[in-house]
Amino acid sequence: MTPAVEARGLTKRFLGRWALRGVDLTLEAGRVLGLLGPNGSGKSTLIKILAGVLRPTAGEVRVLGRRPGWETKARVAYLPDVDHLYRDMNGNEAIGFMTAFFPDFQGERARSLMEFLAVPPEQPFGQMSRGQRARFKLALTLARRADLLLLDEPLSGIDVVSRGRILNAILSEYRLGEQAVILATHEIDEAEALFDQVVFLREGQVILTGTAEDLRARRRKSIEDIYREEYV
Amino acid sequence: MTSLGVAFRRNPLCVLFLSELRRGMGRLFSVAGIIVLADAYFLTREVTMATMALLVLLPALVLPAVALYFGFEALRNEWKEHSHYLLLSLPVRAGTVLGAKLLASGVQMGFLGALAGGVAWWYLGHRVSVIAGARLADVPFPFWVKVLGATFVLLPLVNQSLAGMLAFLGGQTIGRGRWWMTGVAAASLLWILLWGLLRYGAWTPVWHLFSGLPDVDLGGYIRPVVRGPGAAQTCLPGECVLDLGWLVMNLVLLAILLGAAAALWDRKAEV
Numbered sequence: 001m002t003p004a005v006e007a008r009g010l011t012k013r014f015l016g017r018w019a020l021r022g023v024d025l026t027l028e029a030g031r032v033l034g035l036l037g038p039n040g041s042g043k044s045t046l047i048k049i050l051a052g053v054l055r056p057t058a059g060e061v062r063v064l065g066r067r068p069g070w071e072t073k074a075r076v077a078y079l080p081d082v083d084h085l086y087r088d089m090n091g092n093e094a095i096g097f098m099t100a101f102f103p104d105f106q107g108e109r110a111r112s113l114m115e116f117l118a119v120p121p122e123q124p125f126g127q128m129s130r131g132q133r134a135r136f137k138l139a140l141t142l143a144r145r146a147d148l149l150l151l152d153e154p155l156s157g158i159d160v161v162s163r164g165r166i167l168n169a170i171l172s173e174y175r176l177g178e179q180a181v182i183l184a185t186h187e188i189d190e191a192e193a194l195f196d197q198v199v200f201l202r203e204g205q206v207i208l209t210g211t212a213e214d215l216r217a218r219r220r221k222s223i224e225d226i227y228r229e230e231y232v
Numbered sequence: 233m234t235s236l237g238v239a240f241r242r243n244p245l246c247v248l249f250l251s252e253l254r255r256g257m258g259r260l261f262s263v264a265g266i267i268v269l270a271d272a273y274f275l276t277r278e279v280t281m282a283t284m285a286l287l288v289l290l291p292a293l294v295l296p297a298v299a300l301y302f303g304f305e306a307l308r309n310e311w312k313e314h315s316h317y318l319l320l321s322l323p324v325r326a327g328t329v330l331g332a333k334l335l336a337s338g339v340q341m342g343f344l345g346a347l348a349g350g351v352a353w354w355y356l357g358h359r360v361s362v363i364a365g366a367r368l369a370d371v372p373f374p375f376w377v378k379v380l381g382a383t384f385v386l387l388p389l390v391n392q393s394l395a396g397m398l399a400f401l402g403g404q405t406i407g408r409g410r411w412w413m414t415g416v417a418a419a420s421l422l423w424i425l426l427w428g429l430l431r432y433g434a435w436t437p438v439w440h441l442f443s444g445l446p447d448v449d450l451g452g453y454i455r456p457v458v459r460g461p462g463a464a465q466t467c468l469p470g471e472c473v474l475d476l477g478w479l480v481m482n483l484v485l486l487a488i489l490l491g492a493a494a495a496l497w498d499r500k501a502e503v
Contacts, residue, residue: 015408053320053503074323080503084317086255100247101322 002065004029004148004180005050010059012045012204019045021204022059027180029147032194034212034223035184037201038231043184044081046201047152050182051078064147074102077146081153081184083133085140087126091119094140102144110143113173117165131162138166142173148180155187163190170194188224198223200230244324248332252306253339259305260340263298264347267291271351287355291348299341299389300422303396306333311404317503326497330397330490337393338386345385380448384474387482394489395425401496408502429485442477442484 005027012020020042027033035043048054049061052068063072085094091114098105114121117135125133138154151170155163167190174181174194185191198215200208208215208230212223219226240246274287310316319329403418 015410048503051321053317055500055502070323070325073321078321080314080317080321082314082317084314084321086251086315086318087313088254096241097247097251100242100244101324 001029003027003062004031004064005182006060006062007046007050008060010046010049010061011057012042012049012054013057018204020049020056023201023204023206025199025206025209027182027197029180030178031196032174032181032183033197033199034188034191034195035182035199035201036188036223036227040203041201042204043201044152045204047078047150047182047184048080050148051076051080051150053078053080075104075146076148076150077141077144078150079137079141079152079154081156083125083137085125085133085137087124089125090123091121091136094125094136095143098140098143102146104145106143106145110139113139113142113169117162117169131158134158135162135166138169142169146179149174149182151181151183151185153184153186155185155190163187167191167194188227189222192223195223200227202231244322245328245332245335248329249335252333252336255309256302256306256336256340259302260343263344267294267344267348267351271348275351275355284355288352291345291352295341295345295348295389296392298344299337299392300396300426302337302340303333303393304400304418304422305396306337306393307397307400316501320501320503326494326501327490330493330497333397334390334394334490338390341389341393342382342386345382345389349385380474384479387479387486391429391482391485391489394486394493395422395429398489398493398496399425401493401501405496405500442480443475445476445480448474448476 003026005025007023007025010020010023010025011018023042023046025046035046037043045054049056050063050068052063052070052073061068064075066072068076089097091111095105095107095110098110099107111121114136117139119132119136119139120128123132125136128136134154134156135158138151141149141151154166154170158166170181170183171194181194183191183194192212195212198208198210198212199206208226210218215226216222219229221229270290271287274283277283307316310319322329399418399422402421403414403416406417407414
């Protein structure tokens with residue numbers, strides 16, 4: 001079976017700094033990968049390359065068996081860490097917009113997710129609170145039946161109640177055995193239960209990787225404690 | 233909603249086109265407001281050669297600059313608002329995104345051209361030509377001549393918009409993440425593109441590469457000008473033509489600029 005993600009020696013250099021240096025990564029379909037590391041470690045860069053919105057400087061990357069491009073974008077649902085929707089767009093308009101581009105987008109599912117996540121469907125995106133905007137973006141992302149889900153900091157800056165709702169939504173919408181998920185987050189204690197596989201990044205390099213279960217057994221610690229040990 | 237309406241709303245190009253039109257409303261009405269104010273000023277002045285020349289020439293001088301600005305802003309706003317993340321994550325080719333922006337730019341420039349040109353035309357037809365002893369407004373212009381005329385005016389404006397988009401994309405590609413470098417690169421590219429358009433564009437020797445193409449006979453209905461105390465002049469059938477080479481030249485330019493912008497979008501545009 002084709003891996004959802006396969007990267008070899010993935011490197012990205014911006015002006016004057018390395019964002020990724022020789023990252024190797026394989027993620028099989030139906031697995032959830034936690035992408036962990038402090039700010040500036042390369043998590044977002046890696047996710048952007050997989051989403052096809054950033055190009056690697058060197059190395060090989062395959063997403064669902066292809067180089068990231070406009071064909072893979074139809075099968076990858078990407079949640080960026082910035083507010084990427086138009087400010088005057090409300091829930092109903094966003095559903096119409098997404099339906100036009102993504103054959104796997106399910107409008108009804110988006111509506112029920114918005115209701116579950118307490119997103120006001122008539123309110124323009126630009127007038128929502130930070131938490132509402134995060135939940136709105138997530139509802140649109142999870143409403144896709146995509147083969148690969150890329151979630152970049154979905155919990156960042158969100159209140160505890162909203163974080164709970166978001167994690168519940170990810171858990172309930174995750175299609176076991178079909179969908180691969182990459183989740184970059186700092187909220188490890190809350191998200192840890194989701195991870196099958198974990199990658200720790202530092203300054204663009206993988207410093208530790210393995211299955212969550214194996215890492216816990218080897219280190220006799222939770223993923224959060226391993227994170228503290230590695231970075232603090 | 234009719235099935236045609238549903239199909240329209242589900243077509244990526246149409247959705248992006250409508251979205252672009254909606255987001256460009258602020259820019260469009262700001263410029264339209266300035267045109268209305270300028271026109272109002274000239275229309276309340278006494279008719280002189282100076283006011284007449286300014287009223288007629290201003291659209292010709294200002295609209296290309298506006299087209300360039302609209303093209304540049306259409307992309308700069310996406311980067312400024314972070315919505316380029318959304319555009320770049322869509323499963324569509326560059327032609328769809330840039331084509332939608334170009335179509336919207338064509339509609340916007342058509343609106344502004346109709347506003348500025350319409351006022352100038354009315355001014356010449358109802359005020360100036362009456363004074364000159366004839367009514368320019370009475371000259372019959374068939375529909376197809378109007379459409380052709382609009383195309384001749386719009387095509388270079390659309391090309392100017394494309395030049396603005398290309399300059400932005402080039403600036404982004406070179407500057408990447410450093411606003412000052414992006415600005416300098418975009419401004420330099422804009423300068424080069426404008427020089428190229430003026431040097432090798434529609435009113436240059438390159439145009440004559442297509443001079444062998446047949447002219448479009450307008451049947452003596454075009455080129456009405458006011459000459460001193462004389463009446464509005466129309467030319468004789470066969471004399472009054474539009475140069476098809478000029479139209480083809482602009483279409484070739486459109487293809488070159490669009491190809492270059494699409495290549496930059498597909499290969500270099502990043503978040």
